[in-house]
Amino acid sequence: MDPLIFKIILVLVMFLVSLGIAAYSTYAERKVAAFLQDRIGPDRAGPFGLLQPIADGVKMFLKEEIIPNVSDKWLFILGPSMFMVTALMTSAIIPWGMPLEIGGTKFNLQVADINIGVLYIMGVLSLGVYGIMIGGWASNNKYALLGAIRASSQMISYELAMGMSIISILLISNGSLSLNAIVDGQKEWHWNILYQPVGFIIFIICAFAEANRTPFDLPESESELIGGYHTEYSSMKLGLFLFAEYINMFISSAMIASLYFGGYNFPGLEYLSTVLPNNVVSFISVGALFTKIFFFIFVFMWVRWTIPRFRYDQLMRLGWQVLLPLSIINMLVTGGILTIFN
Template identity: 65%
Template sequence: MDSAFVIEKFILVAVIFGISLVIAMYSTYAERKVAAYLQDRLGPDRAGPFGILQPLADGIKMFMKEEIIPTSSNRFLFIAGPGLALLCACIGTAVIPWGSPVLIAGKTIPLQVSDINVGVLYIFGVVSLGVYGVMIGGWASNNKYSLLSAIRAASQNISYEIAMGLSIIALLLMTNTLSLKEIVGQQHGLNWNVWYQPLGFLIFMVCSFAETNRAPFDLPECETELIGGYHTEYSSMKLGFYLFAEYINMFVSSAVMAALYWGGYNYPGMDYVAAHLGPTWAPLIGTAVFFGKIVMFIFFFMWVRWTIPRFRYDQLMNLGWKGLIPLAIANIIITGVVIAIIEKF
């Protein structure tokens, strides 16, 4: 491992980390703007032109607020909770292929931090770790509402992870690989997986809504029943970490959905662009397209949040166990049968 490799990866990690933080930051702004426009309002427009400095103001506010740690809480876990939530949200970006390799200064640099051959499993592992931040925080607060919320989050995540995993198996039957880079590479041009796996994508998307604790599955933080949910006792930047982790999770799951089902950095006419712009700029355009898809998904997340009311707890469980899991299994069977027939003839 030479030093150039380390430096290259270090820069890539720093850039991706920075981008995901900035996107999460502006997601908070976008969320409020989208909410406002969907409700015929204007949203924040005081800080800077069109309110674009609002996330900065919010960040300063979060840092300046008084830090309260309840005396009856478990101090170590109380502090570890939000950190873990943010950490688990961030490390998911490591295996996502942001673009095809770029030629910079005579060197081909892959726009992916690490192409591990079990990328999909890694994503799943990280996503299921994400619930620990919520659980630890909720438990350590020593508050009934927080604990209830943590239990809800845990049971919800476990239920929906199964359906999510099953939905992805149908996709893996088609792609024959667990490496995200290869899965994206197979979707050249407009040959996106979503055309072959519409049901799988639907199940996957519903499950990612549940995994990120977003509306309509935001039961862990429903104010009407649980005050603030698992972050009831949190204040200052610890609260900020939890809120931030949710937006980073949203960004990562948007990226995963775009990469697995919507072709990642592939777009129609990419060969033409690659032939005309050369190996430096064409991949970067692919990356821009990928980010465009991610932004679309983030908008979709918000759009859904401001449309659909929250599920009741039993409805949530019914949908997960009696709706999505049988559907996902049926999807696997259909996919398997179709693949067998195609291979036979």
């Protein structure tokens, strides 16, 4: 098979998987919320309410589409589209599993193995803020603008600490920026979480802030800003905003799993690859990665329904005065230990 055709198939599969997981994350979110609040949750559409995401999707599509008269029409449409596109772009560089073997040639389960992998993630993350900003401004509504400004300042602030904690990861993984190499360096149980516990805590807090999830969901805090940046949106444009947030959550979980929890590696994978055929091992490794991803999606939801929202000044203080210095100290300590022991 031509490598290009394989890549195109992989892109399509990842696209559909991202959308599918995002759709069922909405269902899982409601079920987790119900579980944590001792309720039943959605159970009307299909067995256990499993068809609920489809019902929600149909509802979103059929709702009346309203574009405010005072808004900037093109930017109003551009906002949610950009947010969705940037959310979907990130999955391109995540290695999803061991290479597949088709007709004697090996195919990496990764769309693009670029040598700047981690920086690509940072770049796309920093672009994600444009969708919110453009959408919030184009609505011509002060609540939407306030939400957009909160979102962007929050994202800029937490990106720094996130980048610093990624630098510590790069220090211990042979200095390669490629995600494939980082995951490859965490074979068996040598997961980065064991060497970088502080970095992991910083990274996961920043991931919450970047995905605009509670306790950092100030951009859309409904009790003060109505709906934040998507106040004026209706129908599928609102759907795109909400949906992209779940895709971001999925990708953040995939990043956490790849950077700190060994990606598709798990103890015993080396042994399995000697006894089982290559493609079976490949599928098992994909399964291992997705188990980790689903666990972190659950953590995202667990936190959302447990911890109340921060105040805005608390959010900024945490980002600039706690996480950023902590991540710099973490980087210096990691570098110091590496210099002493090598």
